[in-house]
Amino acid sequence: NAGVTQTPKFRILKIGQSMTLQCTQDMNHNYMYWYRQDPGMGLKLIYYSVGAGITDKGEVPNGYNVSRSTTEDFPLRLELAAPSQTSVYFCASSKATDATYNEQFFGPGTRLTVL
Amino acid sequence: KQEVTQIPAALSVPEGENLVLNCSFTDSAIYNLQWFRQDPGKGLTSLLLIQSSQREQTSGRLNASLDKSSGRSTLYIAASQPGDSATYLCAAVSGNTGKLIFGQGTTLQVKP
Numbered sequence: 773n774a775g776v777t778q779t780p781k782f783r784i785l786k787i788g789q790s791m792t793l794q795c796t797q798d799m800n801h802n803y804m805y806w807y808r809q810d811p812g813m814g815l816k817l818i819y820y821s822v823g824a825g826i827t828d829k830g831e832v833p834n835g836y837n838v839s840r841s842t843t844e845d846f847p848l849r850l851e852l853a854a855p856s857q858t859s860v861y862f863c864a865s866s867k868a869t870d871a872t873y874n875e876q877f878f879g880p881g882t883r884l885t886v887l
Numbered sequence: 888k889q890e891v892t893q894i895p896a897a898l899s900v901p902e903g904e905n906l907v908l909n910c911s912f913t914d915s916a917i918y919n920l921q922w923f924r925q926d927p928g929k930g931l932t933s934l935l936l937i938q939s940s941q942r943e944q945t946s947g948r949l950n951a952s953l954d955k956s957s958g959r960s961t962l963y964i965a966a967s968q969p970g971d972s973a974t975y976l977c978a979a980v981s982g983n984t985g986k987l988i989f990g991q992g993t994t995l996q997v998k999p
């Protein structure tokens with residue numbers, strides 16, 4: 773298994789451009805998550821999905837959109853990129869067997885700079 | 888609203904020392920608590936997950952404890968090695984959707 777894969781690894785955007793960060797998992801996990809990590813900080817949840825066709829907002833959803841058409845893929849869309857979106861973006865997935873056991877597995881991250 | 892805090896932000900110890908990393912959370916109604924390791928420029932690696940009904944979990948030289956009543960978790964690292972140098976993050980799950988609330992992390996340096 774490749775686990776959780778993310779593309780691209782690095783990207784530089786100009787203000788106002790848009791892009792999609794790709795995330796794919798091959799572990800048949802039902803739950804998927806997008807986090808961002810700013811320098812020296814912990815991670816903050818952007819959006820999450822509990823299954824195909826179901827998505828919901830996290831702590832910091834403004835400026836982002838998601839979709840989940842398949843179990844494997846959970847792309848994150850940035851519209852009208854702003855410097856405040858400069859961050860490292862992590863995708864994660866889990867097979868939630870019950871509410872108390874939900875071990876999340878993370879991808880390697882995408883480093884995004886908006887200039 | 889759940890808040891997770893890790894103190895200190897950075898820690899430097901000589902090789903071989905036993906050490907404890909601290910994590911505190913404000914809402915005791917957690918489902919589980921996870922400890923992660925993050926190497927510079929890399930993603931997160933799950934170290935230990937403690938379910939709400941458990942008091943501790945062990946993996947090799949690592950032992951994590953959970954005290955919901957006091958809102959605290961600790962990660963104990965025995966006989967530290969230079970390869971343990973990394974940032975350690977704790978994260979609490981308060982709802983059944985598995986959303987993680989992260990602390991800011993403790994950056995550990997183990998000197999040879």
